Amino acid sequence: MSLTLVKLTITVSCLFDCLYLFDGRLDSLSTLIINVSYIFGPKIRKYSQKKLLKLKYFSLSSPKFTADYDNLIVPLLCQMINLEELKLYLLVERFDSTYFDGGIFYKVRYLTMNDKIPFEHKLFNVISEDFPFLEFLRICNDYSPKTKEHSLTLITFPYLTLLDLQDAHDDYAELFLLTKNVYLPRLLNLSMLYTSDIGPVPVQ
Structure with a gap:
């Protein structure tokens, strides 16, 4: 080789x-x-x-x-x-929850998360710490988080400019767009679907 x-x-x-x-x-x-x-x-x-x-x-x-x-x-x-x-x-x-534990990746700018197990609030807290300079995040998960109550931990993605939720459950939009949960100071582009009387409508 x-x-x-x-x-x-x-x-x-x-x-x-x-x-x-x-x-x-x-x-x-x-x-x-x-x-x-x-x-x-x-x-x-x-x-x-x-x-x-x-x-x-x-x-x-x-x-x-x-x-x-x-x-x-x-x-x-x-x-x-x-x-x-x-x-x-x-x-x-996993027997307890879904989480990522792979060290700190300072140079990763693009991350796609895809699973058939719901992503919980604490997982995104780990992601924000392990990928501190993340700019693009895509979430693919049709399953609503099991824990929906507000957490005292405010998650911050300081460099995230694009968030893609088109293939994610609606609850992830609520998690990311409510400032009591997640703070996205540099977000410029949001891609998601919402359901209306005529069916799913893309939002970009």
Whole structure:
């Protein structure tokens, strides 16, 4: 495999089939897209001490549920310290809640969140802290948050300019647009759907 490869799209059966991509030999890689059928296995001990310094874009997709997000995905994300765009299309099984725990990504500007488990208020608080310079946020979730009461924690996305809620439950619009929940001082573009007598109407 070329050591000067800058973009790679790969489809594998199991995530372990492509772990060699993270051992540092592809140090010129800037874009990595992985489509995987199954994500399971023992916890990854530090597979590589070498950081993927040039990796700017990472996308990981899987159609199957996984209970090994913390054991397999988080250690890999911690190697990507210069990411600018991260897309995770995963079905994560958790016994308590849905949350993200992958470190702080100062260079990520674009984030898409997609799940079949409701996103709760505390998850967005974690996202705002782990992606402090996020500019574009897209939420894809048809399920209403289970907890709707007002939280004492005000979530701030100081650099967010575009919020895409077209594929999100209406309750996420309420969560983000009520200033008692979320503060968006630089928001310029909002994309969402609202239901009228003639059906769903796009708002941009």
